[in-house]
Amino acid sequence: MPSGDVLVLIDEDGLIVEWRRQAEQLFGWSAEEAVGQAVTALVREFSAGGEGRREGFAATTPVLVKPVLRGTSLMWQVLTARDAVSGQDVAILEAMFAHSPARLHVLDHQLRVAHVPGATHGLSGTPVEDLAGKRFVQAYELEDPEKEAAVAQQVLDGGEPVVSRLVRAVVDAPDGLGRRIYSVSYVRLENADGDVLGLVASALDVTERENTHRRLALLEAVRAHVGQGLNVGAVCEELVEAVVPAFAGITVVEVIEDVVHGEEPPQVPVREDIVLRRAAFRGPVAAYPVGDVRPLPRGTPFARVLTDLRPRLLSIGQDTDWLTADPARADAIERSGAHSLIVAPLALRGQVLGVVSFYRHRQEDPFKEEDVAVASAVCAHTALCVETARAYMREWIIAATVQRRLLPQHAATPTTMEISRLFLPDPDGGGAWSDTIALPGARTALIVGDLAQQGIAAAVTVGILRTAVHTLAALDLEPDELLARLSDTAGRLSQACAALPPGDPMRGESLTAGCAVAIYDPIELTCTLARAGLPRPVAVLPDGTSTELPVPPGPLLADTSSAPFPATTVDLPEGSILAMGTVTAADTVLAPSGPLRPLLDSAGARPLAELCGDLAAALPDDRPTGDTLVLLARTRALPADRVLSFPLPAGAEAAPLARRAARRQLKTWGVDEEAAFTTELIVSELVGNAIRHGAPPLRLRLILDRALTCEVSDGATSAPHVKHARTVDETGRGLFIVASLADQWGARHHKHGKTVWAEQPLPSPGSP
Template identity: 65%
Template sequence: MPSGDVLVLVDEDGRVVEWGRPAEELFGRPAGEAVGRSLGALLRGTAMDAGRPHAGFPDGVSVRIEPVLRGSSVLWRVRAAGDPALSQQDVAVLRTVFARTPVELLVLDRRLRVVRMSAAFGTARGTRAGSPLGLHFTEVYDLDRPEEEAEVARRVLESGEPVLDRLVHGPGSPERRGCRSRSVCYFRLEDARGDTLGLVASAVDVTDREKAQDRLDLLEQVRTRLGQVPNVGIVCRELVDAVVPALADTAVVEMVDDVVRGEEPPKVPVHHDVPLRRAAFRGRLSAYPVGEVRPLPPGTPFAEVLSDLRARLVAIDEHAPWLAADPARSEAILGSGADSLIVAPLALRDQALGVVGFYRERDRDPFDEDDLRVASAVCAHAALCIENARQFMREWIIASTLQRRLLPGQPAGRPTVEVSRLHRSGPEGGGAWSDAIALPGARTALVVGDVAGQGIVAAITMGLVRTALHTLAALDLPPDELLARLSETAGRLAAASAALPQLDFEPLDIGCVIAVYDPVELTCTVARAGLPEPVAVLPDGTSATLAVPAGPLLSGPDDAPFPATTVDLPAGSTLAMATTSFAQRVLAPSAPLRPLLDGAATRPLQEACDAIGSAFADSGAGDETVMLVARTGALPADRVLTRALPAGAEAAPIARAAARRQLAVWGVAEETAFTTELIVSELVGNAVRYGAPPLQLRLVLEQMLTCEVSDSAAGAPHMKHARTVDENGRGLFIVAGLADQWGVRYRAQGKTVWAQQPLGAPLDGR
């Protein structure tokens, strides 16, 4: 018999609907006797007639059975096949697969309608009531995207390319709430000639597998996301962001208030009076605002968790007694639609850091034991991150407090220089600082420094270096020599630090730039160690980077020099010096904020600095950095007396007379004027005896009265303690007793001995 010939067409009850001519020839029965009768009875009768003790088709005949959809009914068509053995295997396999496999199988026709289903499909969740036969397969399942699935099935029908392990989602059943996930495969169904008959679709519920994978993904996200920023509040916010909605619909973190403030966490059991701070919240309704501090009412699962540090799985019932203990929380929980709760501790060993509440609403599966284990693991990792942040915050608070105490306040105003400081603290505090130090002769030393590192060590080192700098500046050393002496100090600090019994010693590196502005000469002398070059904005709006050779960092062992550069700086200029981060964004020629600095010449200094500071904050720079901006001014000419002196004994009377006249013009008090004449006489007498011509007297009146006597000798004067019988050697001893401060400043040719004293009440009452 030719393969493919139609033998019989049978309905769902096994009765013959059509009896083809090949069947008449094969079985010897006309169609009139077969149609309407049971096919099984016909086959049994034929077998007995043939003398065989079993029912079936004659030897040598194999058949292929195919489903046929006619209207809303499924019929079965029996065709002749070429290989009897293969046909028997096919029938056995199909019968077993459709009856016993746990996989949901659907046979679809070319219009994607269901023509056959496996036994597992009949009990599958998500099917509609009644028989699915004849329905489009997207009507059988409740899918999130039915049109998309229909398009995928059509592509398989057209191309023959199967689709394997496609993940689809749909709503759950009354027994299992929440979204269900299925792994779906599509295969094209073809006959022996290769003609398309339809599709076979298989589906396996993989919801539990996907949930397990989601839990692993959540744990991995928590491990990689939490604790990147060592801040307790940020870690708590990262925690609720990670678990909502992946694990819960709402999450609440409540921390022991002492822990938030960096204090030691309490031991378990935690007393019910211990205040807790609501540190983070994400979800639908909140009983209390984030930041509110209040104790937990006793008798609630939250208080119980803080008593034994054991996580709890709690079913939410509006009649539960613990809800009545906290009405505000109860109203928020019931109003959000939550009906499942996990309460887990944030704890390390026997110390409680806080407690976390995880809530699920009614449209999701309630929490189970697996969820409880995941929540406990999440909280255990979060507790480690919070403890690290607490320890860091404690050190940060100490370092920040220490740094604030060691840093100078806002620089005191001087008539010749206006100073504004921009200081952006880093996350751990550090050693960046700036200074404006008053020098004799109305000069000002402008300083920016940066100690490498962070935390308490950097802050302490900054305080030591800054103290040494002020001590050395009082000696009126030029900037290059000041940096050289400061480098020696840094070397001693580094040696002392290296000798300490610590495991993680880091070399001490200090950057510093010093500029000394002279409002009389209108010059600025700059030397730098490691930090970027300063920038000057002239009164006409033009700007230039000051070409100051770079010296080494103040690390001690290097004996390299610190070259100094002196530039003219007219009154009304703006000088900016900064550590590296500020310099990269503001001082560099192509820096994004350089236009704000260039425009500072036409704006008040504080206004220009505020604009730069605001723009710098928006740039997102995170490390500690400092910038010092100074607006220069000239000391009025009538506040300076300069007088050349002869090299002989007559120099002292001439200097005293000139000083007397000028002090009278300035209205200096008589007592101060008398003292000044005596100082001038002693300084000039010392220069005549030990110095070399030419000699010069200069009086400078600013906030202090400064007397300067210059000569061309390089030798340093020494103060002697003269005996009663000595006739000489009392000059500098007298000056030291009369002046508030005195010293020597060396120049390229010679030296200047100076003494300064505070101003008394002026003669004219000004």
């Protein structure tokens, strides 16, 4: 209601201290008559129709009574009211002042509480008389009074209201200092002439509402962010990140050790000596490091939770007997200032996964019973995520074990190559593999494969393919023929999956695999390569130049197009680096424009293991999904004095010539007499077989490396095979004798014929 001129000023005792001219005209008493009188006496006389009354005027003129502060005294002004107040307006005002959940505070120009209409106590329970005269920002112990005073002063100066501002305050609570949240609004008070009279500050306690919103927001954050990782440790880390500091100042997650390794979680109740791993921690002081493994002390709330799966709320200041059972944890609690604790289980379907401890410390409010339900909901979601990660880890562990145990388990370490491997597995699991296989004649086969599958099925398939590669390599096949037969094997695997009964998870499982094969010859200093779907290999030559090798692409393994796998033979000087990799490594390491290609090109004579470490450290985080695998090999030449190459005539004289040449060379190499005699027999039989069944030109080659290899080459393409001659037969025992004397033997075909070879293990030094 707009107000007019001031008529009367009354002190807090009800005595009139000012009586202005407008009051004389309105009521008929002079200032000398009115000042000092009790206002109640004048009102009674005025109402009774006293002689000083001016009839007809005062009775129809409404007035307004308003509290004001004069110094520290509360006084009352009586003003003329320019508009009458209706009954409805009065009812609205009464309801606003008496029944509104928000406390209204009338503030003066110094932001002091002048009046709290319709209330006997303030928001914090303070009597109204104790609030009067105090600055509003100090009356309720606001956390940042200076900031709040600046906001109120801005409204007082500028007139722009501030509505529903959330302000925090510290109040006395039965269990210590507590924090309250108020929704505060400021509106400037003005009269009809625009004069600023002060502020109205409304404050509503919204602590419970905001706490409810905060709890709901916490649960949403936990559901959104916990469970992204695929291992137990990652899930536990996601939990502590989500709840600290939003819900607790300190959080500890401890998981049963067997669960971390993918084993089945135990049923309730668990053994008292069961071992738990500290999987995640977030807070100022830790009792034990993350990764520490130990049983929970008996008699503690942590151990009790694992027996009944019932969450517990504890006040550390009131119940500390259990701390004596765990001195390290007690010391950490004391140093961190923790005062309130919720212990909740990680459990699912009656199986125990672990326990989570939530602490509040220092100035944080103690937990309430409502927080126990929140902690239980958080742990229930986390338990489901931990169980999912456990099942995945179990499958991953089984897959890794199967793949590791399937042949072969150890790669060859040839003397003519330096080998190193960069392997960064995909977090979701993959099927990349590599192998180094020693071949006869001091040669080495390098294999890189990549299977687009995951899990146990991928591990089994990779094991089968690797075993098939080793079996085919033992046949001394060229890379193109080896890939063709490996593709046939993969095709049969794919057909077997397609023929499985309905409902089998492997039914219809597509087998998409790539493979690259390189065979390095340290005598000829050449490398023969073929590839099925993988990127082109790269060669870094000793002079620092690098190039992608011109190896034509072949189809993926098990491709039904029956396309060939063309092979290419290139020269690789001693000291060259051959790099082969999976598709994910192509864009970063192998491609000419890849960001890590300069590291590969500038390798020089650095150890390849060191180069792999640099490549791994420099790989970008946003690399494509899948296993990143790069196999590096630096070539070395077999010394010339370790090779005898001797041409032979096509007649019967070839055998004795070959034996004499072998005898001289074996003596030069220092081979003992027994091994030399065996070698002469092998040479004699191989040369005799070539004379009878081969074609010129003939050549004998002896190679001394990790084994002693005898090779006889001829111009025929017929394949040799062992015959079991009868006692009456005069021939047919040659290769049978070779197979009996040699550790292994075989034949390989080339453009101009074939080579039959036999290997003998060299006796170790000091052996009898």
